[in-house]
Amino acid sequence: MKPKSPTESSAVLAELVLPYQANPAGNVHGGEIMKMMDSTAGVASQKHAHTNVVTARVEEINFKQPVLVGDLVTCCANVIYAGFSSMEVFVTVESENLRSGGKQIALTAFFTMVSLDEDGNPSEVPPVVAEDDPYWRKLYLEGQKRYEARRKRRSR
DSSP: OOOBOTTTSEEEEEEEOOGGGBOTTSBBOHHHHHHHHHHHHHHHHHHHHSSEEEEEEEEEEEEOSOOBTTEEEEEEEEEEEEOSSEEEEEEEEEEEETTTOOEEEEEEEEEEEEEEOTTSOBOOOOOBOOOSSHHHHHHHHHHHHHHHHHHHHHHO
16 A cells, blocks of 8 residues: 555545534534544545544544634644554644634644444555654654554553
8 A cells, every 4th residue: 555645634624613503602612623623534534545434532632722603613634643444633623713814723633543444344544654844753753652552552
């Protein structure tokens, strides 16, 4: 299988958040944003594997800033590391106030997605290229560490 870079295996989803997605104070429910993040991670990992994928794990979800009704939410996902059938996907969420133009990173998280064959069994995925760019290289190495730590925990 030909290795792919994080920029090849990426997806972007943007949505204007509406009142039904928020609490009475106008803050968007975390679950609404997490659903968007999961969808974006799913598309990025499907682009990487060219198979059906399922979510296996969500780690290190960090709520950095509130997202408000009327904000444009943009989720960006990149596959940053791959094992045999699993892929680690880094997702960032940017919220933008369309009136002021102010933008901020609202959330980040790491999703583990698993590739499935037509019978629903785990299937092999292409490796991820550890690019020279320091940003992508750092994410790749961190993903590799998390993958190895999970493998060690499972083997105990």
